[in-house]
Amino acid sequence: MASDVSLPARFGDFGGRYVPETLVAAHQELEDAYAVARGDPVFQAELDDLLHHYVGRPTPLYFAERLTGECGGARIWIKREDLAHTGAHKINNALGQALLARRLGKPRIIAETGAGQHGVATATVCAMLGLECAVYMGTEDIHRQSLNVFRMKMLGATVVPVDTGSRTLKDAINEAMRDWVTNVATTHYLIGSAIGPHPFPTIVRDFQSVIGREARAQMLEQAGRLPDVAVACVGGGSNAIGLFHPFLDDPVRLVGVEAGGDGISSGRHAASLVAGRPGVLHGTKTYLLQDQAGQIRETHSLSAGLDYPGVGPEHSWLKTSERAEYVSVDDRQALEGFQALTRGEGIIPALEPSHAVYHALALARSLRPDQNLLIGLSGRGDKDMHTVAAALGVTL
């Protein structure tokens, strides 16, 4: 029974399950199935096997020697989720949830995507498992991430354009929820970040925690100690919570970097934790960018993957409990981070973790050479070449 296996629905005051009645049963069913699956060695063995042989885990931990020298401060280590299959951390969660959906007997998967990385990861695992796949994507994002749109189509997914609201990730989630409300009997909604109603934030965090578990073990092995600081970008916050969670009980400073867009003072940004206040959106209580009347504000970021007015509820809890700190990095600074890692180490990052790179380099300069700083590099930058070129005034 559900009561024997149910998972905590809240992180402090945040989280919960604010969903239309039609979807309550599906969330309960998912919670029950996941609570059993996560204690089931057969499920875990299949997941681990695919993470190893299909995704390519463990991903490397790389010591960035040149950047460390340039900064003249802390030793900089990079957790290379860009080297996971499909080029980002999104596959960790997509694979886990797709296996869950198969357990639930649901043959159809829907997903939302912003940058397209979650859409590609979902389309990929659906191709591998033989599941039908539809991906909702804002038309603004379809425009700026056309390469990923084509990848999804090649993988056999249907990409459904969403032309409402700000035509970005938030609106894609609304439309995916509407699909789910209508087709809940046959469909699993494979949410791509640690957001949404309970149990999604817990499920996504658990599947992404492989990042932090590996990084923790690799730091101990390669650096001989834990990092002093771990830095990751935060949109919905799945890669950050995946990196942070295994360090929560360690003396490790945790820093999340949100998208500052044109700058916080401009009002054109996506920094929910830095500049928002608590509310309820997409089924969860969390920090939101909203106006006085509770309407959700449109957001802006150069990076489609961070362009979201909310954030995972566990991050809201980590902020208010002061276990983690959250800062913002604007578009221009993110481009600097992008160029620094590209030229300094020969690693082309996605624009999302470029935010984390910029802040991490600044932080490293303020630390001592015997200290260690860990960056979560959530994905690679191939998808962003057109955006970067345009921002730098280059015509491809």
Added chain:
Amino acid sequence: MSERLRQRFADPRPPGEPLFIPYVTAGYPRREDTVPILLAMEEAGAGVIELGVPFSDPLADGATIQHANQVALEQGVTLRDCLAFVREARARGLQAPVLLMGYYNPILALGEARAAAEAAAAGVDGFIVVDLPPEEAASFLAECRANHLSFVPLVAPTTSEQRLPRVAAVADAFLYVVSVAGTTGGHGGVPDALPGFLDMVRRHTSLPLAVGFGISTREHVAAIGRFADAAVIGSAIIAAIDAAGRQRPVERVREFVEDVTGH
């Protein structure tokens, strides 16, 4: 609980004739249309009125009501504006119970206690909050009770029989039964499974049942009357306003409601 709402369901009606509950989004198509629309709905025979509180992310609504929300928000319509509309309609003689229907965040932003107190003072009778299932409703439910407002929970085709007592427990005036799994604005009419489903719901509550979602015509409402106490139409009313190019919306709504109620 709203006494006005309880009394309205208790008032004698011709056998088989359900209460008709029309819906309109506040501020649609223009701010100045809302109060006249509420009054016209009553004159045309509405039993209860649902006034939609606009929200930026109406994820349980189909395209028609999404668009109405967007138009209202472009005019800056807030929850407090909705309360002002009801206050003015009451001052102009509106007698029908009015329920505010919408999403939770605008209520949270105003503050649950303040939202309930100001709603009661404005002459509102209760709330239908689409994304506030009973498990999350405790604090707002308490504020509604303290202000003699009804909290109307939704029941869906996916609601299990084991769960029904929990849903019924938060209701005090009636339960809103969603006829089909989906968003607002369907045209499916009365599903074959509905009578059996309503029977199951009645095993767990003695309160009246209203049916909505997918109901769009006089025939649908008449059919609902055989199984339930009230029928809700929303998207089809917005669509009727749209079909007339948003010209003379008050008259369009009046005609629509008269057609359904036979007034």
